[in-house]
Amino acid sequence: MNEENLRKLSAEKAMEYIKNNSVIGLGAGRTISCLIELLSKAIDENNLKVKVVTPSDNTKSMCIKNGIEVLPTCFVEEVDVAFDGCGEVDENFYASKGGGGVFVKEKLIASMAKDYILLIDEQKYKKQLSVGYPISLEVVKDSLSYVSKRVKNLGGEPLVRTTNSKDGYLVTDDNNFILDIKFDTVDDFKELNDKLYDIVGVVGTSIFTREVTKLIMATENGVRVISKN
Structure with a gap:
């Protein structure tokens, strides 16, 4: 199965955690882009009502172009579910981020979320975090x-x-x-x-040591969900 199909499958699985009239957090990356497309389709075809908070300017622009309302994070107290990617995540649900430079705002949204779900491929899932990333x-x-x-x-x-x-x-x-x-x-x-x-x-x-609650992991055999509890 190619990477594009795996990203789409991961985004489809993520949609299962999005309820009507909810506030969702979105990070950045290609899988998030797939998720935005699915959200836009659900808004148009199923009258799904959601609002988004994001630390990413690219994600914000993409949401607006797709007719998805984006809220300023400073006016939001709680997020129902948030999705993001990472450099690595391990069996302790410790995650390494930082490449985009907005990790503090990412961690804020993760902390606000009832459910913080990372969308990853199986190469990013480690027994323990490495020192490969600063x-x-x-x-x-x-x-x-x-x-x-x-x-x-x-x-x-x-x-x-x-x-x-x-x-x-x-x-x-x-x-x-x-x-x-x-x-x-x-x-x-x-x-x-x-x-x-x-x-x-x-x-x-x-370094995220407390926030991650679930992993939606794309593998050669399809998509696997791993929960912290």
């Missing part, structure tokens, strides 16, 4: 040197993220910097995540 931190600008020093004390190698679209460091929508931290080994990702959050100036990390 751990990203969003940090207050004034804390950059201090946080970098503390990170080095924890065994990490920090690198400030830059962008090709402008000269200098990447600046988030909230006017912060992003540090990408490379670790040679990590024995306990939850413990490390807690230590990183203890550093004053760290707004958030790209």
Whole structure:
């Protein structure tokens, strides 16, 4: 089964968790794009009523083009179900994100959601998270040197993220910097995540240790759902 068909099957399975008159969270990626198409079709053909919150500008634009109402996250207290992708997720339901640079807002929506479901392929499902992906931190600008020093004390190698679209460091929508931290080994990702959050100036990390409730995983044999409980 090719990747496109697997993405469509994953999106179709995700639709089973979306109820009428609900607020849903959407991340970004090709499977999310498939889900948006299915949502638009259900709105047109079945009179499905949903509203969306998203940290992604691309997803927001796609929703608007498909006639799906997008709410400002700051006016939403709770999300019924949220869907996203990740770099890796393991058997503990710890997930590694951060590539898009909006992981703090992704984690906010994940925390608001009653159900936070990752749409993945089986290559991203690991026994334990690896150190193949850097751990990203969003940090207050004034804390950059201090946080970098503390990170080095924890065994990490920090690198400030830059962008090709402008000269200098990447600046988030909230006017912060992003540090990408490379670790040679990590024995306990939850413990490390807690230590990183203890550093004053760290707004958030790209490691999700509590939020994920389900995985919709595309495999060569179809789609499999794995629940945390």
